[in-house]
Amino acid sequence: MNAQWMRQLGAVVSLEWKKSFFNRRSLWIYLLAALPMVIFVGHALETKFTRERLARQRTPQVTMERARTLREGMTPEQVEAILGQAPSRQTRGSRRNRIQSWNYSDGERQINVRFRNGELERWSSNESCNVSEDLHIFAGVYQFFFLRLMVFFGCVFVFLNLFRGEMLDKSLHYYFLAPIRREVVVAGKFIAGLIATTVIFGTSVALQLGALYWHFDGPKLEQYLSQGGGWQHSLAYVAITGLACLGYGSVFLTGGMLLKNPLIPAAVILVWESINGVLPAMLRKLSVIYYLKSLCPVEIPIDKGVPPFLAMLVMNVEPVAPWIAVLGLVVLSGVMVTLAARRSRTLEIQYGAE
Amino acid sequence: MSDSRIVFENVSKFYGEVLGVNRVSLSIPPGITSLVGPNGSGKTTLMNLMTGLLRPTRGSVSVCGVPTSDPENLFKLMGYCTQFDSYPKGFTGYDFVHSFLRLAGYEAREAERLAWAAIERVGMQDAAKRKVAGYSKGMRQRIKLAQAVSHDPRVLILDEPLNGLDPLVRAETIALFRDFATEGRHLLISSHVLHEVDIISDQVILMSSGYVVAEGQIKAVREEIEDHPMQILIRCDRPQRLASRLFEHDHVVEVKVHADGQGLLVKTRSADQFYLMMNRIATGDFRIDTVAPVDDDVNSVYGYLIGAEEATR
Missing domain, CATH: 3.40.50.300 (P-loop containing nucleotide triphosphate hydrolases)
Known part of the structure; x- marks a missing residue:
């Protein structure tokens, strides 16, 4: 690539990135990106409030060590002797089947003790902040909500419109009347779209993680970040988001140029990506989500109760090594952008036909 | 080239x-x-x-x-x-x-x-x-x-x-x-x-x-449109007299005295022969002020080729 092409590429990118970020229609992308943040901010607030409530309800003599000494069949008096008087008590059921529920707090978790007909039936504790559980929730939301829907539709919107939107606005000729290779226009538009989507969705992931970490208490967060691979996980999620924009972006860029009505192929691709887990091994590799799932740092546990078909959709069958996944996505994107560039050479300006 | x-x-x-x-x-x-x-x-x-x-x-x-x-x-x-x-x-x-x-x-x-x-x-x-x-x-x-x-x-x-x-x-x-x-x-x-x-x-x-x-x-x-004789405006003195002289030539198909009485509108099948003829006449006993084609503009040509209706569309 010579210096002239680089200058031209820079000129296309500088014209295009503003459109992708500040176009009035881009509001949808910001909303899509903000949606999962709402979930995690809500979760963080809820946890904060719960923790504050538990701190207020803390019974001085309640500890997990003491709770672990509780045994089935104990009487309420025996339990009271160990944990003290419960600040919250509920009774329900009939005279023959009387259930009592006592709630204690050690300041961090809620300890629930349940009696049936005056005998301890079971006890349980709920942590206000469970790092491992929260990370699994994040992984689930990220893989099945954020990647498959938010990033997917964000890329549909941005990349399908790179050429098609300008065809509809009747402004594509501005590029096609300049002494510039059409391949350079394609590359410039793609890079601008990639920058915009990666920044928007990458920022969204960073903020989601920020919201998630916000309610972790200090020592737990520190331990997760320094010893539990927290920093690597965080960086991995942002990088995977960028790769998702690269993969989906290239597919939709090409779709928008090859097809008159690209919404139908977008729907087909959405279905194809969704059923990736049940496809034969060869076909599975022809999808973006296959490589992205292989890169995700936290695996999602699948409950035994999940139906087999749903489990197939959720689980990552035969994941590939990270370097193969990255290479696979880069190759797929390269092929797609090359196809788009080839198509651009024969693209005609026929605004009336759109 | x-x-x-x-x-x-x-x-x-x-x-x-x-x-x-x-x-x-x-x-x-x-x-x-x-x-x-x-x-x-x-x-x-x-x-x-x-x-x-x-x-x-x-x-x-x-x-x-x-x-x-x-x-x-x-x-x-x-x-x-x-x-x-x-x-x-x-x-x-x-x-x-x-x-x-x-x-x-x-x-x-x-x-x-x-x-x-x-x-x-x-x-x-x-x-x-x-x-x-x-x-x-x-x-x-x-x-x-x-x-x-x-x-x-x-x-x-x-x-x-x-x-x-x-x-x-x-x-x-x-x-x-x-x-x-x-x-x-x-x-x-x-x-x-x-x-x-x-x-x-x-x-x-x-x-x-x-x-x-x-x-x-x-x-x-x-000049290539042979179906429509060329129209030429001649500004001169004694237009009636000149008209009778022009009718002596076969290539002249129509001569009209201009509405203001100060010239002629001539239709000819051969512009070349017409101009040769006019050279001879101009050296004779007529005072010729102007000889100018009136239908060699794009409008006329387009009208002849395509039809007047389409030309004004």
Whole structure:
């Protein structure tokens, strides 16, 4: 690539990135990106409030060590002797089947003790902040909500419109009347779209993680970040988001140029990506989500109760090594952008036909 | 030779089953060439084929030896002022020209210099920093023209460039076109306003329903139309007497005394013989003030070739 092409590429990118970020229609992308943040901010607030409530309800003599000494069949008096008087008590059921529920707090978790007909039936504790559980929730939301829907539709919107939107606005000729290779226009538009989507969705992931970490208490967060691979996980999620924009972006860029009505192929691709887990091994590799799932740092546990078909959709069958996944996505994107560039050479300006 | 010409080789363009242009073969030399025809005759299709915005269904087009499938080299030597009236959102007039030059690969400072030079050339300095969306039709035409000429192209393609311009700017723009032509450039101008074409063009291409019906210098085209005798106005003294002299010649088919009684309107089958005859008469006992053809303008020629109704459409 010579210096002239680089200058031209820079000129296309500088014209295009503003459109992708500040176009009035881009509001949808910001909303899509903000949606999962709402979930995690809500979760963080809820946890904060719960923790504050538990701190207020803390019974001085309640500890997990003491709770672990509780045994089935104990009487309420025996339990009271160990944990003290419960600040919250509920009774329900009939005279023959009387259930009592006592709630204690050690300041961090809620300890629930349940009696049936005056005998301890079971006890349980709920942590206000469970790092491992929260990370699994994040992984689930990220893989099945954020990647498959938010990033997917964000890329549909941005990349399908790179050429098609300008065809509809009747402004594509501005590029096609300049002494510039059409391949350079394609590359410039793609890079601008990639920058915009990666920044928007990458920022969204960073903020989601920020919201998630916000309610972790200090020592737990520190331990997760320094010893539990927290920093690597965080960086991995942002990088995977960028790769998702690269993969989906290239597919939709090409779709928008090859097809008159690209919404139908977008729907087909959405279905194809969704059923990736049940496809034969060869076909599975022809999808973006296959490589992205292989890169995700936290695996999602699948409950035994999940139906087999749903489990197939959720689980990552035969994941590939990270370097193969990255290479696979880069190759797929390269092929797609090359196809788009080839198509651009024969693209005609026929605004009336759109 | 073809390196200085715009060449169409048996070009056809169909939009599905709809004809755009059909079997067009042209070799256009430098100078001002007007593409004439009513709306829907195929003028814009021909221009879009020439600029690579459309690809021919059949045949090939090259501009000064560069195929239209090579936009990088094509637009180094060509500027196109289109009829498309949409602009990148939020652009000022200056942005419109400057960004185009940046896309062309010019360094920022050089692009700035060229942009201002082009804007000045079309007299848009005062409005250059205003948003194009707020421009009048005439201002938009001029800023498009500035963009088309900003990189100093050898070939200028102008689709209805005088639309929306007020008379003063119109005259200035026509003078600008003449300047370009005298520098040895191609100017291809489409218009459906026939008297406009007469003023500015060296040669014309007449189009109708997707076909080129005639091309060349307008006088030469007129002379080739044998079905319609040429009309010539003679301003002279004693018009009745002159009329009787003219009727002695076989090529003269009709003579009318002009409504003001100061001359004759003559129809002849042979312009050459007529002018030879007039040389002899002028040296005799008549005072001849003017001899001028009255139907060798584009309007008349187009009317003869296509039909008066379509010519005025």
